[in-house]
Amino acid sequence: MVSSFFPSQKENVVYKLEKAKLDNFLGIIAEGRELYALERAESQYHLVRSDAWQAGKHTLGAFRQVEPLKALVFRPRELLGSLGGAAPDEHIPERIVIGAKNCDVAALKIHDYVFLNTAPVDPVYKEAREKTIIVSCDCTDACEVCFCPAVKEQPYPKAGFDVNLSPTDLGYVVEAGSERGKQLLKKAESLLSAADAAILKARDQNRQELCKKVCAQTEKMGLACGADLRQAVEKSQGKKIWDDFAEDCVECGACNLICCTCHCFLLADGKGKNGANYRVKQWDSCLYRNFAAVAGGANPRRHRAERLYNRFDKKFSFFPQVLGSYACEGCGRCVEACTGKIDIREVLKRAVNEL
Amino acid sequence: MSCNPYMPMPAKLENVVRETANIKTFLVRPAKPLAFKAGQFIALTVPGIGEAPFTPSSSPTVSEKIEITIMRVGRVTEKLHALEPGADLAIRGPLGQPYPLEKYYGREVLIVGGGVGLAPLRALLFALFEDMGKYKKIFIRYGAKTPADIVYRKAVEDGWGRKEMDVMISVDKRDADWKGNEGVVTKILAPDKLKCNPSEGVAVVCGPPIMMKFATLELLHLGYAPENIYLSMEKNMSCGIGKCGHCRLGPYYACKDGPVFSFDRIKNLPKIWD
Numbered sequence: 001m002v003s004s005f006f007p008s009q010k011e012n013v014v015y016k017l018e019k020a021k022l023d024n025f026l027g028i029i030a031e032g033r034e035l036y037a038l039e040r041a042e043s044q045y046h047l048v049r050s051d052a053w054q055a056g057k058h059t060l061g062a063f064r065q066v067e068p069l070k071a072l073v074f075r076p077r078e079l080l081g082s083l084g085g086a087a088p089d090e091h092i093p094e095r096i097v098i099g100a101k102n103c104d105v106a107a108l109k110i111h112d113y114v115f116l117n118t119a120p121v122d123p124v125y126k127e128a129r130e131k132t133i134i135v136s137c138d139c140t141d142a143c144e145v146c147f148c149p150a151v152k153e154q155p156y157p158k159a160g161f162d163v164n165l166s167p168t169d170l171g172y173v174v175e176a177g178s179e180r181g182k183q184l185l186k187k188a189e190s191l192l193s194a195a196d197a198a199i200l201k202a203r204d205q206n207r208q209e210l211c212k213k214v215c216a217q218t219e220k221m222g223l224a225c226g227a228d229l230r231q232a233v234e235k236s237q238g239k240k241i242w243d244d245f246a247e248d249c250v251e252c253g254a255c256n257l258i259c260c261t262c263h264c265f266l267l268a269d270g271k272g273k274n275g276a277n278y279r280v281k282q283w284d285s286c287l288y289r290n291f292a293a294v295a296g297g298a299n300p301r302r303h304r305a306e307r308l309y310n311r312f313d314k315k316f317s318f319f320p321q322v323l324g325s326y327a328c329e330g331c332g333r334c335v336e337a338c339t340g341k342i343d344i345r346e347v348l349k350r351a352v353n354e355l
Numbered sequence: 356m357s358c359n360p361y362m363p364m365p366a367k368l369e370n371v372v373r374e375t376a377n378i379k380t381f382l383v384r385p386a387k388p389l390a391f392k393a394g395q396f397i398a399l400t401v402p403g404i405g406e407a408p409f410t411p412s413s414s415p416t417v418s419e420k421i422e423i424t425i426m427r428v429g430r431v432t433e434k435l436h437a438l439e440p441g442a443d444l445a446i447r448g449p450l451g452q453p454y455p456l457e458k459y460y461g462r463e464v465l466i467v468g469g470g471v472g473l474a475p476l477r478a479l480l481f482a483l484f485e486d487m488g489k490y491k492k493i494f495i496r497y498g499a500k501t502p503a504d505i506v507y508r509k510a511v512e513d514g515w516g517r518k519e520m521d522v523m524i525s526v527d528k529r530d531a532d533w534k535g536n537e538g539v540v541t542k543i544l545a546p547d548k549l550k551c552n553p554s555e556g557v558a559v560v561c562g563p564p565i566m567m568k569f570a571t572l573e574l575l576h577l578g579y580a581p582e583n584i585y586l587s588m589e590k591n592m593s594c595g596i597g598k599c600g601h602c603r604l605g606p607y608y609a610c611k612d613g614p615v616f617s618f619d620r621i622k623n624l625p626k627i628w629d
Binding site for chain 1: 358360445596597601625626
């Protein structure tokens with residue numbers, strides 16, 4: 001099961017779910033699992049933990065929530081154990097996420113590559129991944145900062161989900177994307193019917209329209225969808241663009257922490273109140289001055305501009321080289337989180353324009 | 356033992372030897388034998404304080420006890436230097452890739468060390484000693500700041516008792532008793548001091564970044580091919596297994612793909628000497 005949470009493209013089984021049956025359906029499939037669902041707060045969505053699907057409180061959401069999904073499988077701070085002692089006796093419960101959007105789902109490719117598909121396997125990540133069922137949902141709208149078409153993504157998932165829901169005027173298209181997704185749907189079989197041509201057409205039309213909308217808002221920013229970002233970033237190395245944008249960077253690391261793909265972490269040791277020596281694995285930020293510094297004093301990225309460039313280099317050059325895809329899904333969270341108001345779209349636009 | 360790759364196994368500090376004013380060799384006994392190959396490294400933990408990467412300096416044929424020569428330079432090494440034999444440590448490894456010794460067979464091997472950089476090269480030397488007949492000749496060119504900064508001084512001066520080795524030492528700054536070479540290590544790489552055949556030989560370099568840079572330039576100038584110059588890249592490492600992101604060097608992670616790289620693999624990457 002671990003070998004790939006991203007099976008190659010194939011014809012998945014699709015069903016139709018009537019609108020009125022949605023809450024019932026979600027209640028059934030979430031039953032017996034710890035649930036993570038979206039809740040609306042003003043113009044945003046938050047990922048909240050719950051015991052059961054609550055109609056009216058929980059929603060599928062029109063676009064991605066504030067919190068990156070990665071936090072469920074790659075926790076901000078994870079106790080690895082005490083030195084010489086047993087591993088922490090802490091088990092991840094069987095969980096289900098409902099309402100995840102494509103950016104977050106696609107980002108798990110990056111984490112899978114790092115923690116699962118490159119030896120040695122990270123056992124806690126593996127357990128978290130295996131115990132987390134992902135019920136994703138097509139975006140039905142975009143937030144202002146969304147730009148997924150610029151990074152070869154789209155506002156609906158093509159892989160990486162167990163079940164995906166596509167809202168349409170005619171009801172929901174329900175697609176099983178994995179074996180366990182198929183099994184899960186069996187629990188709610190009685191609520192599903194075969195998807196007909198009309199609803200599939202409605203789904204495809206919705207998808208196309210939203211793609212157009214996100215593409216238009218991205219291009220309105222001056223960032224062309226389909227531009228070669230790898231080449232643009234690689235060629236920009238050492239140029240003034242990075243000095244200019246770094247002027248606004250305050251090295252808070254918010255962009256890394258909120259990013260759905262950033263995976264860097266630090267192993268840190270300490271002494272607990274009981275005197276035991278422990279080790280934690282915690283999120284780190286490559287914008288921090290000493291991220292790459294060695295004890296002897298050398299620092300390959302002494303200047304902030306170099307660190308800012310490094311972030312883009314990792315996303316748009318390193319990952320295309322090792323994995324064949326950008327480590328950016330266009331979620332725009334870093335745009336919202338940046339204290340210095342650095343907009344990744346503006347940075348990429350300038351890199352492309354200066355090619 | 357934990358199967359979590361981020362967690363070390365317990366180890367005991369058995370002995371400490373002072374090499375210079377700020378360098379000590381620590382004899383560490385892991386709870387279970389830890390087999391490594393020359394060039395691979397380990398992560399040593401001072402419990403409750405932190406972990407840092409080091410390349411062992413002892414023979415890779417011995418896995419029950421490992422010697423690690425460490426300069427006092429940062430937070431973890433400061434604590435290490437304050438420890439007495441009997442102290443509890445923890446160790447993780449082996450990590451990284453070994454020297455590709457089979458590529459050195461039948462060739463002259465030039466070992467260029469700077470300061471405490473001779474420590475990992477000592478493990479390589481011990482590995483070469485296991486099979487001396489396989490190598491055409493071994494040269495050692497070692498540079499230290501002053502005579503008092505020479506690590507393993509007696510052994511180096513004596514060429515580890517191997518008469519067939521060609522050993523030369525230089526110090527940046529001599530003292531009253533020093534009769535040997537003076538100047539940076541590249542001075543003893545000059546053709547009049549190094550009678551070897553660069554175009555067919557391999558060179559292995561370890562030392563501080565500035566020394567590595569100038570030694571590499573000199574070796575290229577002498578005629579060593581970039582693919583025959585092996586460099587130990589010192590980078591900030593945390594996990595040691597290619598996951599945490601700290602030691603990235605272009606498309607590589609120094610911990611997983613290195614820490615030893617032939618120069619041709621990294622020569623076009625920016626800021627490799629910093």
